[in-house]
Amino acid sequence: MKDTGTELIHEVDGVEILHYVYRPEMPVSESPKPYFHPLRTLAGDVVTSYRPHDHRWHKGLQMTASHLSGQNFWGGGTYTHDEGAYLQRDNNGTIRHEEWLSPGVERLTWWTQAGEHWVDERRTIGVEVGDGWWRLDFGTALTNVRGSDLLFGSPTTHGRPLAGYCGLFWRGPRSFTGGDILAAGDRGGEDMMGQTSPWLAFRGQHDEVDRASTLIFLSHPGQQWFARNEWFAAVNPSIAFDREVRLAPGGTLELAYSVVIGDGAWERERIEAFAKERA
Numbered sequence: 001m002k003d004t005g006t007e008l009i010h011e012v013d014g015v016e017i018l019h020y021v022y023r024p025e026m027p028v029s030e031s032p033k034p035y036f037h038p039l040r041t042l043a044g045d046v047v048t049s050y051r052p053h054d055h056r057w058h059k060g061l062q063m064t065a066s067h068l069s070g071q072n073f074w075g076g077g078t079y080t081h082d083e084g085a086y087l088q089r090d091n092n093g094t095i096r097h098e099e100w101l102s103p104g105v106e107r108l109t110w111w112t113q114a115g116e117h118w119v120d121e122r123r124t125i126g127v128e129v130g131d132g133w134w135r136l137d138f139g140t141a142l143t144n145v146r147g148s149d150l151l152f153g154s155p156t157t158h159g160r161p162l163a164g165y166c167g168l169f170w171r172g173p174r175s176f177t178g179g180d181i182l183a184a185g186d187r188g189g190e191d192m193m194g195q196t197s198p199w200l201a202f203r204g205q206h207d208e209v210d211r212a213s214t215l216i217f218l219s220h221p222g223q224q225w226f227a228r229n230e231w232f233a234a235v236n237p238s239i240a241f242d243r244e245v246r247l248a249p250g251g252t253l254e255l256a257y258s259v260v261i262g263d264g265a266w267e268r269e270r271i272e273a274f275a276k277e278r279a
Contacts (some may be wrong), residue, residue, distance in 0.1 A: 001104075002017075002183075003100075003253055004022065005023070006022065006023040006204070007018040007019055007020055007021040007022060007023070008022065008101045008113075008125075010127055011148075011252070011263075012042060012129055012134065012135060013042070015040060015042060015043075015044045016038075016040065016135065017039065017041070017042065017127075017213050017261075018038045018039055018040075018055050018127065018136065019036065019037060019038055019039075019118070020035075020125065021033065021034060021036075021037065021080045021256040022034040022106065023054070023097055024059075025168050026059075026096060026249040028089065028092050028094070028113065029057075029073070029075070029076065029092055029216075030056055030057040030076070030092070031057060031066055031072060031073050031075035031076075031092045031093055031094065031095075031226065032076055032094045032095070032096075033062055033063070033073065033094065033095035033207060033228055034062065034063075034095065034106075034108070035050065035059040035060045035061065035138040036060045036061040036062065036063040036136070037049075037050045037060025037061070038057055038060065039060060039061060039136070039259075040261075041134075041213050041261055041262070041263050042129070042132065042133070042134060042263055043064055043211060044172060044264045045206050045209060045211055045213055045263075046173075046206075047125065047172060047173065047176075047204070047209045047213050047215060047261055048060035048061060048170070048172065048173065049171045049172060049173050049174065049232075050075065050211045051078075052171065052174070052232070052237045053216075054096060054232065055075075055076065055171070055232075055234075056075070056076070056151075057074065057075025057076045058075075058169075058171040058234075059155070059171070060170070060171065061136075061168070061169070061259065062078050062168075062169060063095075063123070063140055063167065063169075063259035064095070064123040064137070064164045064166075064169060064225035064251060065152055065166050065167065065239070066079075066153070066154050066155060066165055067148075067151075067152070067154055067155070067157065067158060067166065068093070068110075068118070068141075068144075068150060068151070069084055069114070069118075069149070069150050069151045070091060070155070071091050071093045071112050071118070071178050072089070072091050072093060073091075073092075073093040073095060073110065074094050074165075075092060076088070077089070078175055079151070079159070079160050079161030079163070080158075081160070082139065083176050090113055090114075091112070091113055091205055092113050093110060093111060093112050093118075094110075094111050094113075095108055095110050095111075095121070096108060096109050096110075096111060096192060097152060101122070104124055104126055105122070105123070105124050105125075106119040106122070106123040106124075106125070106190075107121070107274060108119070108120075108122075108123060108125075109121065110142075111245050113142040116146070117145060117146075118144070118145065118146040118147040118150065118151070119143065119144065119145065119146075119169060120143045120145050121140060121141065121143070121239055122140070122143075123138075123139070123140050123141075123273075124137070124138070124139040124140075124200065124241065125137070125138060126149055130255070131262065132262060132263045132264070133259075133260055133262040133274075134260070134261055135259070135260045135278070136141050136256055136258065136259045136260075136261070137254065137256075137257075137258050138168065138256070138257045138258070138259070139197060139254075139256045139257070140255050140256075141254045141255075142247070142252065142253045142254075142255075142256070143250070143251070143252045144199065144247045144248065144249050144250060144252075145249075145250075145252050146249065147249055148249060149247065149249065150245055150246070150247040150249055151244045151245070151246055151247075152239050152240040152244060152245040152246075152253075153242050153244045154166040155240045156194075156241060157240055157241075157243065157244050158243060160201065162193050162194065163226075163232060164193055164194060164224060164238045164240070164241030164242050165226040165236045165238055165239070165241075166236070166238050166239045167223075167237060167238055168235060168255075168257050169226075169234065169235075170215070170217070170234060170235045170236065170259070171232065171233070171234050172202065172204055172215075172232070172233025172234065172235075173204070173206070173207075173233070174232070175205055175206055175207040175232055176202070176204030176205070176229070176232075176233035177229065177230070177231075178229060178230065179202055179203050179204035179205065179229050180199070180201075180202070180204075180229070180231055180265075181200065181202055181227050181229050181235075182200070182201040182203070182204040182268055182270070182271060183195070183197040183199065183200045183201070183225070184197045184198055184199060184275070184279065185197070186268075187231070190227060190229060190230065192223050192225050192227045193225065193227055193228075194225070194226075194242065195224060195225055196217070196222060196223070196224055197225060197226070198199070198218075198219065198221070198225060198238075198275065199216055199218050199219065199271075199275040200216075200219070200225050201214060201215065201217070201271045201275075202214070202215045202217075202227075202229070202233060202235055202267065203215075203265045204233060211263070211264070212264055212265035213261065213262065213263065213264070213265075214260075214261075214262040214264065214265060215257075215259060215260065215261055216250060216259070216262070216274065216275055217235050217237060217258075217259055217260075218257060218258040218259075218260070218275065218278065219237035219257060220237060220256055220257060221242075221257045222238065223237040223238055223242045224237075224238050224241035224242070225237055225238065225241075226241065228236050239253075239255070260274065260278065265266075
């Protein structure tokens with residue numbers, strides 16, 4: 001990968017398939033954090049969205065937390081059950097890149113808006129390239145350095161149904177709205193909201209070019225999926241969909257994911273075989 005000092009760029013046969021912006025510039029209200037965008041297929045089609053007008057804090061693919069012991073590392077407003085609404089508060093945290101420990105191994109820190117250091121993170125990034133597809137491997141180890149318990153939650157754990165997003169979150173391009181969601185066991189669609197599956201796939205059509213793309217998300221075991229295709233294209237294997245996760249002082253939460261980005265609209269049989277082989 002090429003390192004510009006603010007982002008990593010991975011190129012395959014003249015196509016920049018991955019940009020990882022690790023020193024971003026964005027307003028505090030959007031909870032500054034590293035993100036992947038653009039992500040492209042080997043054919044050069046973009047499969048991420050950056051700062052869409054409906055959710056300015058959505059930036060490609062990013063690791064984050066919507067509710068963390070009262071702090072918001074997601075961006076935007078915080079869901080407040082008593083008001084039944086998202087309210088903008090002075091609680092938008094920041095995830096900072098500190099250093100590269102070795103190629104593809106990053107050290108980060110999580111800070112509240114008030115300047116408190118709560119989390120040390122060790123992140124690993126890897127790329128594998130195949131025939132008509134490539135795979136992004138993403139691992140993270142989150143260590144609680146706050147000195148007291150940390151509670152990972154979501155809008156659903158705070159009272160809003162079917163809004164359990166927290167963790168590694170993908171926002172697809174606008175043209176993917178209405179695309180296909182597929183999951184193991186012949187399941188699919190937005191019925192996967194809050195369900196578990198070892199993998200979840202999203203097929204979408206691109207504007208301007210007569211092509212489609214398929215993304216396969218391989219999740220840390222047992223996590224529930226936040227998945228949308230009607231309002232917009234989004235997938236998140238949630239850390240805390242409808243139950244808070246407690247991390248004790250000094251404790252470490254380790255998670256591992258893969259995102260496979262394929263050229264074309266893959267049939268279910270191909271997706272299932274690939275997911276089984278690569279899981």
